[in-house]
Amino acid sequence: MIDWSGYIGLILEGAWVTVQLTLMGSALALVAAFAAGLGRLSRFMAVRALATTYIEFFRGTSIFVQLFWAYFVLPFAGITLTPLQAGVLALGLNVGAYGAEVVRGAVKAIGREQREACIALNLTRRQAMRHVILPQALPLMLPTFGNNAIELLKGTAVVSLISLTDMTFQAQVVRAQTGSTLIPFATILVLYFIMASVISFGMRWLERRATRGLDGVRA
Numbered sequence: 001m002i003d004w005s006g007y008i009g010l011i012l013e014g015a016w017v018t019v020q021l022t023l024m025g026s027a028l029a030l031v032a033a034f035a036a037g038l039g040r041l042s043r044f045m046a047v048r049a050l051a052t053t054y055i056e057f058f059r060g061t062s063i064f065v066q067l068f069w070a071y072f073v074l075p076f077a078g079i080t081l082t083p084l085q086a087g088v089l090a091l092g093l094n095v096g097a098y099g100a101e102v103v104r105g106a107v108k109a110i111g112r113e114q115r116e117a118c119i120a121l122n123l124t125r126r127q128a129m130r131h132v133i134l135p136q137a138l139p140l141m142l143p144t145f146g147n148n149a150i151e152l153l154k155g156t157a158v159v160s161l162i163s164l165t166d167m168t169f170q171a172q173v174v175r176a177q178t179g180s181t182l183i184p185f186a187t188i189l190v191l192y193f194i195m196a197s198v199i200s201f202g203m204r205w206l207e208r209r210a211t212r213g214l215d216g217v218r219a
Contacts, residue, residue, distance in 0.1 A: 004183065010173065011170045021166060035051075054100075058094050067161065070090045071086035086162060102145065150196045153199065
């Protein structure tokens with residue numbers, strides 16, 4: 001009989017690595033999404049071009065290749081990252097590229113009347129964006145942001161390719177040591193589902209908070 005307590009503990013240690021990857025990757029993705037999404041709406045052509053290049057590059061290339069570049073190629077340029085740092089960088093920038101289009105689309109969806117009202121109130125472009133446009137656009141972004149966060153969570157499995165001990169990597173280790181596939185992979189299946197459910201619950205809570213008081217405001 002196999003004593004599974006130690007092996008399950010190993011997988012739980014990997015789950016903590018997965019949580020760290022998801023949290024830090026999501027934070028980076030959020031920053032990248034707003035920077036690139038708003039950059040695409042900039043009045044300056046150079047900023048729009050830079051934002052567009054970033055979005056198209058990371059959407060148009062494989063996350064596997066991006067991860068290998070972050071971990072194996074950047075050291076040749078003098079930038080050496082730990083497996084965790086490389087995973088966060090690749091996942092965050094990849095998901096951020098998709099999030100950027102969400103930001104851009106949500107901002108563009110705010111009615112013209114709101115923008116004209118900002119002009120009538122003599123608000124600067126930055127003031128209008130901060131106090132009027134973004135508060136109304138945010139509820140439109142949140143459902144897709146939630147989906148993106150869950151996709152990032154599931155995408156963390158690719159970091160096992162660079163020997164980062166996330167829970168998928170640990171499940172493979174347990175499988176190799178015990179010869180059992182069912183128990184380790186059933187365990188991480190349940191863990192992924194629990195983590196995704198937490199993200200879904202959190203995003204629904206944020207949606208309710210973000211839409212409070214906005215009924216009848218958007219035009």
